[in-house]
Amino acid sequence: MQYDVLIIGAGSAGLSAALTLGRCMRRVLLADGGPPRNESSPGVHGFLTRDGIRPAELLRIGHEQLRPYDSVEVQCLEIESIVQEGRGFRATGVGTADDAPHTILARRVLLATGVADILPPLPGFRELWGRGVLHCPYCHGWEVRGQPLAVYGQGRTVTGLALLVSRWSSNVVVVTDGAGYLTPNARRRLRHQKIQIREERVARLVGSAEHDLQYIEFADGSQLQRNALFLHAPQHQRSALAEKLGARHNSKGAVWVDSAMETSIRGLYAAGDTTPGTQQALLAAAAGSKAAIVINESLTREECPR
Ligand SMILES: Cc1cc2nc3c(=O)[nH]c(=O)nc-3n(C[C@H](O)[C@H](O)[C@H](O)COP(=O)(O)OP(=O)(O)OC[C@H]3O[C@@H](n4cnc5c(N)ncnc54)[C@H](O)[C@@H]3O)c2cc1C
Structure with missing residues (x-):
């Protein structure tokens, strides 16, 4: 050999x-x-x-x-x-x-x-991957601590990740991009941590050179200002x-x-x-x-x- x-x-x-x-x-x-x-x-x-x-x-x-x-x-x-x-x-x-x-x-x-990692096929996810779009709070939570954060996904996955991320910031919004498949118990647990839920469809993520993520734009044109978005891809x-x-x-x-x-x-x-x-x-x-x-x-x- x-x-x-x-x-x-x-x-x-x-x-x-x-x-x-x-x-x-x-x-x-x-x-x-x-x-x-x-x-x-x-x-x-x-x-x-x-x-x-x-x-x-x-x-x-x-x-x-x-x-x-x-x-x-x-x-x-x-x-x-x-x-x-x-x-x-x-x-x-x-x-x-x-x-x-x-x-x-x-x-x-x-x-x-x-x-x-397989990212959602929406504008901004791939472009901001590793900067404003993050996969793990143990790797990146410290860098965005105390900032406005989003957690993207559905069901148990997004619930668990959002509760985890709330350790690093008290300003966390769950973004489900359509039906969130959140049980009443999941909603109660998120509410208890003061985590809001947005169930509108997402159109794109917008970032800039200075701010890795600036805002999430929904399909109806409304915007949610966030500095980073976490997801379990x-x-x-x-x-x-x-x-x-x-x-x-x-x-x-x-x-x-x-x-x-x-x-x-x-x-x-x-x-x-x-x-x-x-x-x-x-x-x-x-x-x-x-x-x-x-x-x-x-x-x-x-x-x-x-
Ligand atoms: C955006 C992002 C940020 C991260 N940040 C952190 C962090 O801050 N801290 C941390 O601890 N972890 C972080 N991670 C996780 C970390 O990157 C992985 O845990 C780590 O890279 C795993 O190492 P690995 O050697 O198993 O795989 P990899 O580092 O992915 O290496 C695998 C290698 O195999 C090569 N390869 C694949 N197929 C073949 C083939 N057929 N022939 C030859 N070569 C091949 C690939 O090209 C690659 O170089 C991050 C992950 C992501 C996605």
């Missing part, structure tokens, strides 16, 4: 796994297929020692700190397929800079390919590699892993946002490190038969 481990994805999870495996002197190929999920955000918050760092700068440091580890190779490469071969895997991909085809043989594969996997291999997914579409971060396919591991659980850059980095340790131990067991 060419490599001990092929790591697919060079975000927090993949870079962290590469660092730990490099320190184990493992032959690693880190396939860097493009920007991370938080690319449009001005800062990564809550990352110990790096609070507020630009996403690109966090990854730049991650790459820089891989340099001493000669056994780790990084290539700008999008992996397109993986098949099991013998006791390992054969992967194929294309260079993202030169379109050159690549074939990689590796004993183990770690998927660190992340997820993508649905997600999909950035890569279909696990699905194509037949790996098990959970009901929310995350790649299922056992307590050793192995998927239902032997030798295929996964870490970071691609797996179930809380999604944060620091947690993805920790999961990448943990996956690297269990992969190294599984390779060691194979190399040291009883």
